Structures are given as C-alpha cells and as structure tokens.
Amino acid sequence: MQLPSQLLENAVSEFAKLPGIGKKTALRLVLHLLKQEVDVVQNFGETIAKMRKEIKFCQRCNNISDDNLCTICKNTAGRNQQLICVVENIRDVIAIESTQQFNGTYHVLGGIISPLDGIGPDQLNIETLLERIVKEETTEVLFALNPNIQGDTTIYYIQRKLGQTKCKVTTIARGISFGGELEFADEMTLARSIANRLPIQQYVS
Amino acid sequence: MQLPSQLLENAVSEFAKLPGIGKKTALRLVLHLLKQEVDVVQNFGETIAKMRKEIKFCQRCNNISDDNLCTICKNTAGRNQQLICVVENIRDVIAIESTQQFNGTYHVLGGIISPLDGIGPDQLNIETLLERIVKEETTEVLFALNPNIQGDTTIYYIQRKLGQTKCKVTTIARGISFGGELEFADEMTLARSIANRLPIQQYVS
Numbered sequence: 001m002q003l004p005s006q007l008l009e010n011a012v013s014e015f016a017k018l019p020g021i022g023k024k025t026a027l028r029l030v031l032h033l034l035k036q037e038v039d040v041v042q043n044f045g046e047t048i049a050k051m052r053k054e055i056k057f058c059q060r061c062n063n064i065s066d067d068n069l070c071t072i073c074k075n076t077a078g079r080n081q082q083l084i085c086v087v088e089n090i091r092d093v094i095a096i097e098s099t100q101q102f103n104g105t106y107h108v109l110g111g112i113i114s115p116l117d118g119i120g121p122d123q124l125n126i127e128t129l130l131e132r133i134v135k136e137e138t139t140e141v142l143f144a145l146n147p148n149i150q151g152d153t154t155i156y157y158i159q160r161k162l163g164q165t166k167c168k169v170t171t172i173a174r175g176i177s178f179g180g181e182l183e184f185a186d187e188m189t190l191a192r193s194i195a196n197r198l199p200i201q202q203y204v205s
Numbered sequence: 206m207q208l209p210s211q212l213l214e215n216a217v218s219e220f221a222k223l224p225g226i227g228k229k230t231a232l233r234l235v236l237h238l239l240k241q242e243v244d245v246v247q248n249f250g251e252t253i254a255k256m257r258k259e260i261k262f263c264q265r266c267n268n269i270s271d272d273n274l275c276t277i278c279k280n281t282a283g284r285n286q287q288l289i290c291v292v293e294n295i296r297d298v299i300a301i302e303s304t305q306q307f308n309g310t311y312h313v314l315g316g317i318i319s320p321l322d323g324i325g326p327d328q329l330n331i332e333t334l335l336e337r338i339v340k341e342e343t344t345e346v347l348f349a350l351n352p353n354i355q356g357d358t359t360i361y362y363i364q365r366k367l368g369q370t371k372c373k374v375t376t377i378a379r380g381i382s383f384g385g386e387l388e389f390a391d392e393m394t395l396a397r398s399i400a401n402r403l404p405i406q407q408y409v410s
Binding site for chain 2 (some may be wrong): 003007018027029045066084094097
C-alpha cells in the first residue's frame with residue numbers, strides 16, 4: 001500500500017504497531033482523525049502520552065494508580081484490607097471489579113510462573129506478596145488465576161512458601177460456566193465440577 | 206467498566222472514540238502502550254498530532270499531500286496530466302494507486318451527491334474539477350465512483366455540467382467481479398455485464 005504522504009505513512013505505521021490493528025485498519029483510523037479538528041487530535045496524542053508518562057503503580061498491590069497507593073488500597077473503610085485476591089494482571093482486576101462481588105484488596109503478580117516462557121518466581125511480585133501477608137496479618141488469600149497448568153503451578157509455589165503462616169488460602173470456583181452446556185464441557189471441567197459439588201443452599205445464596 | 210485510574214480512563218475513552226473501537230478493545234490497546242517505553246508512547250502521540258497539524262491537501266486535486274501539490278500532480282513526466290480520475294475520497298485514490306494500472310491524475314470530490322444526507326454539489330469539489338477540465342484542456346475524465354444511486358447521480362450531474370467541453374467521459378467497468386460466481390451475482394450487475402459485453406480480444410489484453 002503506497003500512501004501519498006510521509007506524514008500519513010508515519011501515523012499509519014504507528015497505529016499498525018498496536019496489537020490486532022493491521023495496516024488497513026490503521027489507515028481507516030488515521031483518515032478518521034484527519035477529519036477531526038486539529039485540537040481534538042492534539043488532545044488525543046497528548047492524553048495517550050501523558051497517560052504513559054504519569055501513570056503510577058500502587059506500591060502495595062501493583063495495580064494501576066494515579067498515586068502511590070491505588071483507590072482500592074486507600075479505601076480502608078469500605079474494603080477488607082486483610083483479604084487479598086491474587087491476580088495475574090491489571091485486566092483481571094478490572095474484570096473482577098466489574099462484578100462488584102469482591103470487597104477485599106488485590107495483589108497483581110505481573111505474570112504467571114511459566115518455565116517454558118522463561119518466567120520464574122523471581123520475575124513476579126511474589127516476594128512482596130509474602131511480605132504483605134506477614135506484615136498485614138492477612139486472613140485470606142484468594143487465588144484468581146487462569147485455570148491452566150501455569151496458574152496451578154503458581155498457586156502451588158506460593159502456597160508452599162506460605163506454609164508457616166496461618167492465613168486461609170482459597171481459589172475461585174472452577175466448574176461449568178453459567179449458560180454453558182454440559183454436553184460440550186471438557187472432561188476435566190466436568191469432573192472437577194462433580195468432585196467439588198455444592199449443597200443447593202450454598203449454590204442459591 | 207470501572208477503571209482504577211483517571212489517566213487510564215482518559216486514554217481509554219480517547220481510543221474508544223475511534224470508529225470500530227469499543228471500550229474493551231480500547232483498554233487492550235492502552236494496556237499494550239502502558240507496557241512500552243515512555244519514549245515510544247510519546248512518539249506515538251506526537252506522530253499522530255503532527256500528522257493532523259501539518260498534513261496538507263493538494264491544491265489541484267485535493268489528495269493528501271506533504272506539500273501544496275501532491276506527488277502525483279507534481280509528476281508531470283511520468284503521469285498523463287490530461288487524464289483525470291474522479292473519486293469520492295482519499296481511500297479510493299490509495300486503492301486505485303495500489304493496482305498500478307492508472308497513470309493519470311486524480312480529483313477527490315470529498316464526498317458524493319446524496320440529497321438524503323443533505324450533501325449537494327456545492328459541498329463537493331465539483332466547481333474546481335470543472336475549472337481544471339477547461340484550464341488544463343483535459344482529454345479524458347474517468348469516473349471511479351461507487352456503483353450506486355448516489356454515484357450515478359454524481360456522474361450525471363457532472364456530465365451535464367461538462368456538456369460544452371469536448372473531453373471524453375468514461376466510467377470504470379461494472380460487471381462480475383474476478384473470482385465471483387455468476388449464480389450469486391445480483392440481476393442488475395449481471396444484466397449490465399451482458400449489455401456491456403466485450404470482444405474477447407479486448408478482455409484478454
């Protein structure tokens with residue numbers, strides 16, 4: 001694709017670097033911006049650059065934050081600070097927050113133990129999690145990691161490290177998705193959902 | 206979707222203003238940028254803003270340009286300056302250029318006559334086209350507009366205005382797409398492709 005202007009070409013290739021955006025989509029986005037006022041596009045560029053430059057990570061849980069502590073860690077009145085939900089990344093925090101079902105705090109690992117990808121415990125925020133649990137006298141650690149081998153390995157590793165502490169360790173339930181169909185569920189999921197069956201009262205509440 | 210930072214929220218809503226990008230995709234793009242170096246993101250923002258601020262439109266054909274005249278209009282040696290291809294927008298110029306089959310110049314109308322959308326001839330670059338044809342002693346005007354009622358109306362309008370000039374007026378061929386299947390073609394297209402049938406020699410060349 002030959003473009004008639006170098007400025008256009010540069011803008012298109014910047015957009016095309018983003019994940020899931022090819023050159024054709026990038027061109028469509030750039031031509032859209034070209035139709036907007038200069039101020040609007042200026043503001044677009046500045047907002048993105050400012051975000052990257054000024055955003056901080058919460059010193060306690062590594063969540064994204066405008067400050068040294070994120071809004072969840074600061075909210076000592078409304079949220080149980082002794083319950084920590086361990087997640088892989090910030091997207092998981094946003095997903096769980098949008099359910100409005102969790103009133104504890106988070107700890108973002110920044111990844112998951114995966115020897116095949118060369119990611120070991122040292123590259124993750126595991127040490128700070130262990131320190132937090134001791135220092136803050138955490139009562140429960142809830143693991144909300146993706147249900148795969150890497151996730152299970154990470155849980156196993158951290159649980160072993162926690163051996164001496166008295167805090168409760170839980171994981172999110174695994175089973176048949178709401179709206180899912182039994183006949184299409186994989187054997188592993190179905191087997192787990194039978195092994196971990198719940199009394200009806202608990203299920204309904 | 207509740208985001209943990211105002212800076213993040215702003216960046217996401219800037220991306221979500223782009224066509225075809227929802228809030229979830231916007232978040233994915235922003236989190237991707239958040240993982241890049243500050244310089245990279247700074248450059249992204251500046252490139253986009255600079256593009257909008259500094260880009261020009263060719264004074265002759267309204268194509269995008271880095272200068273007062275676009276590269277196609279400047280190329281008097283390599284391109285037939287008396288052949289004008291009339292297109293709706295810049296995307297069409299890029300599409301035709303990528304075929305490498307056209308060696309004339311363009312004229313970008315900036316839209317198409319569409320009374321239902323409130324777009325009349327006065328809002329388009331038609332007057333400048335008519336002036337160009339007279340002044341430059343254009344020998345052929347080739348209409349490459351989308352084959353629909355608005356496209357045909359626009360051709361009809363311009364052709365009537367051209368009444369007194371001697372320049373040849375043509376339109377791109379309409380027929381069955383290459384690789385298309387006859388049985389799935391609509392009646393209108395099939396009928397036109399029969400009415401405008403070509404001698405085999407001409408088709409092969």
